[in-house]
Amino acid sequence: MGRDNFTSATKSALARNVHFRCVYPGCPRVTHASTPQGQNVNLGQAAHVSAAARGGPRFDNALTPEQRRAYENGAWLCANHAKLVDDDPLTFPGETIRGWQRAMEESARESVYGVPMNANFDFSEICSKLELFLKACRGVVFRVCRDPKFIQVPRECVVVMQDLIRQCPKDHWRPVHHWHSLHPITHAIQERAISAVRRIFYEITDYNKWYCDGYTYVILGAANVWSLTPAQEIARINKTAGIVCEALLEFTECIGHLNEYAAGRRHPGNIM
Numbered sequence: 220m221g222r223d224n225f226t227s228a229t230k231s232a233l234a235r236n237v238h239f240r241c242v243y244p245g246c247p248r249v250t251h252a253s254t255p256q257g258q259n260v261n262l263g264q265a266a267h268v269s270a271a272a273r274g275g276p277r278f279d280n281a282l283t284p285e286q287r288r289a290y291e292n293g294a295w296l297c298a299n300h301a302k303l304v305d306d307d308p309l310t311f312p313g314e315t316i317r318g319w320q321r322a323m324e325e326s327a328r329e330s331v332y333g334v335p336m337n338a339n340f341d342f343s344e345i346c347s348k349l350e351l352f353l354k355a356c357r358g359v360v361f362r363v364c365r366d367p368k369f370i371q372v373p374r375e376c377v378v379v380m381q382d383l384i385r386q387c388p389k390d391h392w393r394p395v396h397h398w399h400s401l402h403p404i405t406h407a408i409q410e411r412a413i414s415a416v417r418r419i420f421y422e423i424t425d426y427n428k429w430y431c432d433g434y435t436y437v438i439l440g441a442a443n444v445w446s447l448t449p450a451q452e453i454a455r456i457n458k459t460a461g462i463v464c465e466a467l468l469e470f471t472e473c474i475g476h477l478n479e480y481a482a483g484r485r486h487p488g489n490i491m
């Protein structure tokens with residue numbers, strides 16, 4: 220059985236529609252440039268959400284070859300992140316990857332169209348909703364250290380994260396929710412924050428990777444890392460620590476932005 224590769228038109232569309240940026244959350248990589256001689260440089264890949272061939276990551280037997288080649292089955296990723304999602308399909312299910320592409324397309328669209336001029340957003344309402352949201356996020360606190368041995372997530376923090384995820388299910392945030400900040404820009408930042416929380420939560424509650432003694436979550440086996448630990452064990456520990464650190468960084472960045480908006484130091488109507 221052959222590979223159901225994307226056509227070059229589909230690849231170009233995937234890249235163009237996200238303004239040639241890797242859609243992996245928090246990845247700053249722009250994938251295209253040109254050499255001084257005018258040759259194309261491309262660090263990106265049209266990644267298959269569901270693999271192009273049997274045996275590949277997230278392969279779905281139920282799809283037809285056309286569906287496997289379809290735009291909807293693709294996401295634009297830098298070479299590193301294309302490799303990461305394919306090496307670890309359990310952490311990155313198809314729905315997640317597809318969601319990244321959609322979210323990035325949305326933000327690319329927004330940066331072209333801008334915020335509709337006639338949209339009449341009540342700024343004070345946005346601020347007050349953001350304040351409520353930020354208050355709910357305040358419990359997401361834990362220290363991240365360079366050494367994975369010392370990453371400890373208190374149980375209270377996990378409870379707060381669980382509640383945030385429960386109240387803000389993927390793609391189903393009701394605009395009437397008292398945290399929903401209404402404006403597309405501030406809401407997109409809220410979405411990013413929640414998605415980062417989701418990544419932390421699912422990572423640390425995976426009992427194959429993390430252990431909870433009733434009070435804190437720690438990486439399984441991290442306390443025993445020493446010079447004789449096999450390399451793959453250290454790699455495993457570093458990997459889960461990396462996912463959590465990266466997500467916490469993104470969460471913190473989002474909260475920083477939202478604080479600016481809530482305090483009135485930034486106005487979502489003026490940032491285009």
Ligand SMILES: [Zn+2]
Nearest residue numbers: 241246297300
């Ligand atoms: Zn990337």
